[in-house]
Amino acid sequence: MEDWSKGFFEVMENAVSDAEHFFNDVSDEFAEMLDVLAKISEEFTEQVQNNLIAEVDGYFNEFDGYFNEFIEPIIDICLEFDPQFDEIDLSLVTYVEPSPTQQAACQGCRNYHGQVYGGNLLVCAMHPTGVESESCQDWEADSDVNF
Structure with a gap:
């Protein structure tokens, strides 16, 4: 067993x-x-x-x-x-192109941001509201734009 x-x-x-x-x-x-x-x-x-x-x-x-x-x-x-x-009502536009009348010094600049946040245009990090003169000391050529 x-x-x-x-x-x-x-x-x-x-x-x-x-x-x-x-x-x-x-x-x-x-x-x-x-x-x-x-x-x-x-x-x-x-x-x-x-x-x-x-x-x-x-x-x-x-x-x-x-x-x-x-x-x-x-x-x-x-x-x-x-x-x-x-004055453009920036609340309707999300991107603002630089033109001869607005941000003329920013045309063709690689630093230009141009986005609208809460109705306020952010031009660039160095000059958030843009420059007063017709030229900018921080201007750099944008490689995407042909002038």
Whole structure:
């Protein structure tokens, strides 16, 4: 009878050992699968950031350009009728191009920022409200603009 119980316990130990190996293998495979999914997720996120966000940003910039092209003639017409209308309502515009009448010294400068924040135009970091003269000592040529 002793042989029977000894054999039974050996079979049980082997079954437990096999089950433990099986679950360890499944756990290892699952961990590898999660690593692969994490890498795929990172690659997907990188692709979205590199392609989709840049494309959407391009569309927004294009829309901003069209919007400014639409608004500028209206402002010019208003200036013709009312010479006192030289202050643009900056709450409508998100970017202001330097022109011969506004920020003339900033035309073609790489430091020009031209973004509107809370209705206030930030010209550049060195001269937040712009320069009074027709030239700027901090002017640097913008490599994107051909003059």
